[in-house]
Amino acid sequence: MFNLSPLYFPITANPAQTSEFLPSQALQPYIRCFWGSAARGLHSEALVAVEDTTTYYEPRMETIIPDTCMDIIWNLNESTGLTTTVFSGINDAPFEVPSDRGGMISTFGIRFHFWAVHYFADDHLRDVLNAFVDVDQYFGTFKRELGLLLEQANSMKERIAAAEAYLFQRLERGGRTNDRMMNAVYTIIKQKGVVTAEDLEASSTLSRRQLERLFQEYIGLSPKKNADLVRFQNVWREMYHLPAQTKNMQDLIFTYRFSHQPHFINSFKKYAGRTPLEALVYAGR
Incomplete structure (x- = not known):
């Protein structure tokens, strides 16, 4: 396939505040970056006082702009052990998300270039515009082949290594293209x-x-x-x-x-x- 990554490097709304890690050279034609954050044990949201003297957490919001990429987003709640994994399709409008959803949430993301997702996905991508769905809908083996390895990993480096091995396996099976x-x-x-x-x-x-x-x-x-x-x-x-x-x-x-x-x-x-x-x-x- 063409290696388009040297010609095009999309960025977020606030690049200085992102935690991104470039993939190995062999995956750069397909993967824009890996990204994520580790659990910290404490909430970092701002405390806001209300008139009756009770307090509540108001999370800071982060703007997500269309970057032409698509992401697999894996979350682990380290206090409950529960995981969620979603596939975020290509977006054509900005939206906001909490910048910190809680100190016990650990996140790992695989960000695909828009032209490369079809090499890895199980099926067509006709419905991915602004989609936010369970990863199984497009990557049926993700939870079985990678999810447990991400839970067991002790560092971002280990998670990236596991993700790259999974992605290489998907490529070897042969994807659809034109x-x-x-x-x-x-x-x-x-x-x-x-x-x-x-x-x-x-x-x-x-x-x-x-x-x-x-x-x-x-x-x-x-x-x-x-x-x-x-x-x-x-x-x-x-x-x-x-x-x-x-x-x-x-x-x-x-x-x-x-x-x-x-x-x-x-x-x-x-x-x-x-x-x-x-x-x-x-x-x-």
Whole structure:
């Protein structure tokens, strides 16, 4: 398969606050990162006092923006021994989650590049847009082949090693793919999401209708929405990494073919939940 990872590196809404670990080189074409947190034994939520002098925990909220990736998220409640594992599909809208759900929760995540999930999943991905479902729906052997090993692991390093072994086993079984569709994906990535339907038809030698069907089956969304999300991520990454004194929105508007500044701001806010300047403030930039 194409190794697209050197061309495209999506980031979160607040990259400085994430705990991400790159996979081994052999898995980098497929896996964006591993991530997670260990149980700490104490809640870190803010205590809030109310008028009757009782107190309650109000968790801080974290914004999740569309990063074009899909995740397997494994949680262990170390006080009860109970585990939950979910598959989070590709998202096309921002949402908020508690940044800390309790000190006894240990979390481990496998974040897939959007173009690679179909190499590992059991079935088509037509229903993954904004999905948050039990992992069995797409990875039927996960709990049996990896879940117990994650529980027994004593460190993030051990969990990553177990996850990589599981992923290599899945790859060896042979996944489903379509080379001509992947040519279209390559065009989207190489052109940073600034593509036309005609560009994709030419690079894949597939009709628009065929591409729509294949993208829905192997990625879970249309080629146009896929390109729009890739464009958003490239815009956001450029904004985040530019020095403050050189951040020029007009350059981004021109480079990424927005018709005017309101179009740029509205498009960005649709995916980030904030204006460009508000997003930079949230990320501490």
